Amino acid sequence: MFADALAMIETAAHLGPPAALRRDKPIPFEVLQEAAPIASGASVAISGLTKRFGETPVIGGIDLEIAPGSFVAVVGKSGCGKSTLLRLLLGLETPTSGRIDIPEGTTARFVFQEPRLLPWATVVDNVTVGLGRSGTRSTRRPAAAKALADVGLDGRGDAWPSVLSGGQKQRVALARALVSRPRLLALDEPLGALDALTRISMQALVERVWRDQGFTALLVTHDVSEAIALADRVILIDGGRIALDLPVDLPRPRRRGTPAFAALEKRVLDALFGGFEGGDAI
């Protein structure tokens, strides 16, 4: 029913270029002029992508094809460049060289590590931020209310963000990202600051909305078990390059602790630490 309600505003939401690309500065990379695929997830193609901050290379030549509607998790140690990769994809950073191809007209949304809610706007007004300029006065609030219901925050629309718990704030941030029915959703360690129990319920929530709405999901995380629980494909970044590209075809919903789950987890961890147990913190 969430989908039905949003289908009405979806047409309006897709009129312009993706929000992240709709910026004052010219788009620093070429966007393919091809028509968007019929599937609701957007495809992403990256070739020869590099990024340097001054003299320091952060991303050193990445090639990657992401299938529409798939769930890709990017893992790696702190400072490996995984967050930079995500920010490059969404146009928050400009690449030093290389191409990023996302179909034109793709609504792309970013969920930050912090909720980044406007403290002076009520919960529902924070969610309408995600609609951009689309919708009318009479459709925006109902759409936001539906998005809130979808993340389990029914009826909290009039609350101030300051009264919410950390997990609830991140749910509002998720609703803000989902309200425009994005075709590409980037999540930059969105659960990193939450406690263990809240994390698990939030992971289930992210998986559910991804299955309901069929967007392409890109999740950056430092939690290998989270990556394997959620993703179709786990990409390990090390030193700004792809060190491992591992398909995960476990049936959903996935249960941690099964031998197959543990085996995949071990493969990623081994690749992370070069075959040694322990080592530096991720």
Add this chain to the structure above:
Amino acid sequence: MKRFRGLIGWILPATLLVGWEALSRLGVIPANILPAPTAVAAALWRVTVSGELARNMGVSAWRAGIGFLIGGAIGFAFGLANGLSRFSEQFTDTTLQMVRNVPHLALIPLVILWFGIDEQAKLFLVALGVFFPIYINTLHGIRSVDPQLVEMGKTYGMSGAELFSRVILPGALPSIFVGLRFGLGIMWLTLIVAETISASSGIGYMAMQAREFMMTDVVVLSILIYALLGKLADTVARVLERRTLAWNPAFEGV
């Protein structure tokens, strides 16, 4: 119980007032040094009936209001411009900071030479005094807006105007209110000094004239009226602040 707690702060002033009246009646405090509260109340009645009070209060309030509007508007405009534009800040901030270090009341002799004791003199001084707290706090407010929220706004496709009205201005508002309240304080202070030194109307003039005729009761009354007006302006600013900043946990339930 709750009602009693609200009254508790008034016990001390009431006691002082009663003590003051008693000491005056006993002749311990001579009337030409400090008149009794009842004498001040009588003076209030006298100047109210004669229309003197209403006229002078009106003049003072007008000067305060117009001076505040002019100085506040200019300070706010510079604060916005310098908060939003690096070029504007580099161009004007050094000059403004230099001017700020001149105490504006030190300009009174110069201002009298320029404007005489006309209205412009008072308006100029009030506006100058109000300008800086509003400018500094607006600038600081805009500078301290969370850059993560600004990035969020840009990522979610806000235009420059939307970013300003939905993120930057609300974020700067608590600091702007601090400037507003400072500005109101300086507004009265400046006006009192200006009216006392050079004026032909207003509360300060009323006090100075009363001094010439040794009407201590009117002098004390004028001081009390200034205090009252200052308190009134501050209360208005606080009510405005609470209504606007209802989202802020620091103001919740205040």
